[in-house]
Amino acid sequence: MSSLIAFNKPFNVVTQFSAHEKYQTLKDYISLPRFYPAGRLDTDSEGLLLLTNDGQLQAKISSPKFKLPKTYWVQVEGLIDNQAIDKLTRGVQLKEFHTAPAIVTFLDEPTNLWQRVPPIRERKTIPTSWITITITEGKNRQVRRMCAAVGFPCLRLIRVQIGNYNLFTHHLPLGEWRSININDLYIR
Missing domain, CATH: 3.30.70.580 (Pseudouridine synthase I, catalytic domain, N-terminal subdomain)
Incomplete structure (x- = not known):
């Protein structure tokens, strides 16, 4: 069974x-x-x-x-802007492929998250921001590579949902x- x-x-x-x-x-x-x-x-x-x-x-x-959507909460280095969000939404050219369009939105810093051990590296002069990304591909390190390609390296990546099943x-x-x-x- x-x-x-x-x-x-x-x-x-x-x-x-x-x-x-x-x-x-x-x-x-x-x-x-x-x-x-x-x-x-x-x-x-x-x-x-x-x-x-x-x-x-x-x-x-x-x-x-089967295009089962996977949703991630992503903490990136820097204050991500509309231009970067638009690029992620349209799809990003990575070294070996162009990603499919993603659903990307700004996210307030989640208050219901557990502490990461060890914590992310913090830099006093560089702020961080959060976004939500939903993709249907899931290639090797795709979300991290997409964020880096638009100039906002990923500091923390949490998959919160697959299909309609949500952790929270x-x-x-x-x-x-x-x-x-x-x-x-x-x-x-």
């Missing part, structure tokens, strides 16, 4: 179950046999990760072919997981 779980991945956790010489892995948080990540979330990123024991479901969630509306604390229903994602 297909099962699906949502995990709120902390910073510096590798998205794999096998041991890693430097970082914690999913095995330190999830002890279910035969579950595998449906997509990736980089070690230096935080937030929602889906895992399943069904290979077809795993492919459907992670494949850009479902109250999933950092480092915890729970079983969810496939209908929570609205995959057809």
